[in-house]
Amino acid sequence: MVPPSTAALANVLEISTQECKIDHVKVLEAKPNIKNSQKSASRGEYKCFLGSFKTPLIWTNIIGLIILHLGAIYGLTTHDYINKWKTVIYGFILGGISGFGVTGGAHRYWTHKCFKAKLPLKIILLVCYSVAGQNTLKEWVRDHRVHHKFSETDADPHNSKRGFWFSHVGWLCMKKHPDVLRKGKTVDMTDIMSDPLIAFHVRYWMIFKLIFCFIIPTLIPPYFWGETWKTAILCNCFVRYCLLLNFTWSVNSFAHIWGNKPYEKDIKPVENKFVSLVAMxxxxxxxxxxxxxxxxAAEMGKFLNCTTLWLDLFSKIGWAYDLKTTSPKLIRTMIEKHGDGSHETMRSRKKLSH
Known part of the structure; x- marks a missing residue:
């Protein structure tokens, strides 16, 4: 495949802007920052896991993550989950609820404005995101917008060019690169900051996190089906929470390193079925x-994409509306001009040509 020319890339961007009527932020996102992506992501500071880097470590995060993972391993290896099937099913349901808060709420709704939501759905998304117990929405949205605008550069919070470990969890264990802080100030966050519902949620985030992520989910198993407190705490506060975090992080690591690139071969993000399975x-x-x-967030709609399934269901009752999609013409143009040839239509075409 011949690399896309500047004119061709501009032509595609013009089509996407006209068809989707996206705002200035999304226009920047749609165009890969090829020049910046070619810059060296590290400056010799991050050579290995245990040393040779200058960035100060955040020991409270490191210790907390170690305890969380040790507790999760203990919970997974010492409990008879065959006879605790109610708790196992409950864990899957809780994982789906919290996952939808991240994928449908923080990501597709608040970060990218892929659709509009009525108040009941906004509240549901906020509660689901609270069950996930990650950073505040303000931090989540800002980091992800910076990630898209300056992907795979020093300004990317979880730059995959610095290796799997860093992009997966290491970025949470050390101070942010100065470029992340600097470029983060250039990202438009007025829509988030001006929303009174989000402002309230951010202001009382720790309360929301404690109640919806840890307290209520832990209380339900002992009171509703007589689960032991030890199992309830381990399953919810360690196993479920640890798995959710790693599934979310896998989008930053696995899905930026291992997979194919049917739509744009000159960027790091890839198609990864494993990540799609665990990250909804x-x-x-x-x-x-x-x-x-x-x-x-995919061409195939509902296949390995239960977030889309839920959004379509909310769309049918009118709580989600103005759902943005990409025209088949634009998708086909990207596949043919900029993909790596791995898309099924390109493979079929090669078979016919032979």
Missing amino acids: GEGWHNYHHSFPWDYR
Whole structure:
């Protein structure tokens, strides 16, 4: 495949802007920052896991993550989950609820504005995101917008060019690169900051996190089906929470390193089925970075993409509306001109030519 010329890339961007009527932020996202992505992501500071880097470590985060993972391992290896099937099913349901708060709420709704939501759905998304217990929405949205705008550069909070470990969890264990802080101030956050619902949620975030992520989910098993307190605490506060965090992080690591690039071969994000399975459809990452405004975050809709399934259901009752998609013409143009040839249509075409 011949690399896309500047004129061709500009032509595609013009089509995408006209069809989707996206705002200035999304126009920047749609165009890969090829010049910046070619810069060296590290400056010799981050050579290995245990040393040779200058960035100060955040020991409270490191110790907390070690304790969390040790507790999760203990919980997974010492409990008879066959006879605790109610708790196992409950864990899957809770994981789906918290996952939807991240994928459908923080990511597709608040970060990318892929659709509009009525108040009941906004509240549901906020509660689901609270069950996930990650950073405040303000921090989550800002970091992800910076990630898209300056992907795979020093300004990317979880730059995958610095290796799997850093992009997966290491970025949370050390101080942010100065470029992340500097470029983060250039990202438009007025829509988030001006929303009174989000402002309230951010102001009382720790209360929301404690109640919806830890307290209520832990109380339900002992009171509703007589689960032991030890199992309830281990399953919710360690196993469920640890798995959710790692599934979310896998989008930053696995989905930026291992997979194919059917839509844009000159960027790092890839299509990864494993990530799509555990992260509710977020692993079709080459598509997502090529068309960040698309509410489906994938071409195939509901296949390995249960976030899209839930959004479609809310759309049917009118709580989600103005769902943005990408036209088949634009998708086909990207596949033919900028993809790596791995898309099924390109493979079929090669077979016919032979």
